[in-house]
Amino acid sequence: MAVKRTPFIAGNWKMNLDHLQSIAFVQKLAWSLADARHDFADAEVAVFPPCTDLRSVQTLVAADSLPIGYGAQDLSAYDSGAYTGEISGAFLSQLGCGYVIIGHSERRTLHGETDADVNAKIKAAHRHGLVPVVCVGETAENLEAHGPSAVPVAQLRAALEGIDGSKGLVVAYEPVWAIGSGQAATPAQAEQVAVALRGLLAELVGDEVAQATRVLYGGSVKAANIASFLREPNVDGALVGGASLDIDEFSSIIRFKKHVGA
Numbered sequence: 001m002a003v004k005r006t007p008f009i010a011g012n013w014k015m016n017l018d019h020l021q022s023i024a025f026v027q028k029l030a031w032s033l034a035d036a037r038h039d040f041a042d043a044e045v046a047v048f049p050p051c052t053d054l055r056s057v058q059t060l061v062a063a064d065s066l067p068i069g070y071g072a073q074d075l076s077a078y079d080s081g082a083y084t085g086e087i088s089g090a091f092l093s094q095l096g097c098g099y100v101i102i103g104h105s106e107r108r109t110l111h112g113e114t115d116a117d118v119n120a121k122i123k124a125a126h127r128h129g130l131v132p133v134v135c136v137g138e139t140a141e142n143l144e145a146h147g148p149s150a151v152p153v154a155q156l157r158a159a160l161e162g163i164d165g166s167k168g169l170v171v172a173y174e175p176v177w178a179i180g181s182g183q184a185a186t187p188a189q190a191e192q193v194a195v196a197l198r199g200l201l202a203e204l205v206g207d208e209v210a211q212a213t214r215v216l217y218g219g220s221v222k223a224a225n226i227a228s229f230l231r232e233p234n235v236d237g238a239l240v241g242g243a244s245l246d247i248d249e250f251s252s253i254i255r256f257k258k259h260v261g262a
């Protein structure tokens with residue numbers, strides 16, 4: 001069954017751009033999206049700013065009904081209470097977030113997030129109507145020891161335990177060795193893992209949800225390589241880090257149709 005999945009181009013700003021800078025960036029992105037010379041009808045664009053920027057982004061997006069989605073880079077597994085420093089999914093929903101990144105490798109490595117934490121956070125996102133962008137990916141050591149798919153597949157299996165797939169999700173395959181290194185995976189590698197992840201989705205949440213779920217590639221994506229990833233049938237977009245902070249580069253990435261010549 002062939003299902004058309006809308007390509008998703010997501011910018012993960014990480015801990016960059018304060019709320020004033022986010023306003024300038026979103027305004028420029030809106031101008032770029034409004035550029036009549038380009039057809040964005042087939043792509044969905046979203047940004048993931050620091051939490052302190054979300055209110056500013058919401059105000060801009062809502063004021064002009066901008067075709068820009070947005071979300072947070074993390075959320076609490078809890079809904080409210082004595083959890084100092086945590087941000088509830090309820091608050092993110094109130095700010096109009098549609099998405100939330102969960103289980104980014106930087107959270108796993110630098111903040112000790114486990115598969116169980118990722119699972120609990122996906123459930124929290126679903127409780128509050130947020131679509132989780134679930135990140136999985138292997139280290140260079142994992143790649144050498146187990147090949148490309150084993151670790152991402154094991155992470156996704158653990159992440160999705162007991163999840164209701166009908167509540168929506170996006171999966172982002174981000175090899176740790178490709179993040180911020182300038183050395184992206186090859187499109188064939190990304191496709192191979194995306195196929196394995198979609199196969200697992202079919203097993204866990206059913207074929208219909210698996211076919212509808214966007215599987216993104218992330219790791220050193222830039223304007224020069226985006227089209228090569230999007231040509232792969234199972235790669236449905238990109239989670240972009242460094243290149244999403246440069247308005248010219250990000251604008252060029254979201255014009256991927258130009259790169260593929262469509």
Ligand SMILES: O=C(CO)COP(=O)(O)O
Nearest residue numbers: 012179180219220241242
């Ligand atoms: O971690 C990433 C996006 O979440 C990828 O980062 P880079 O695009 O900077 O490699």
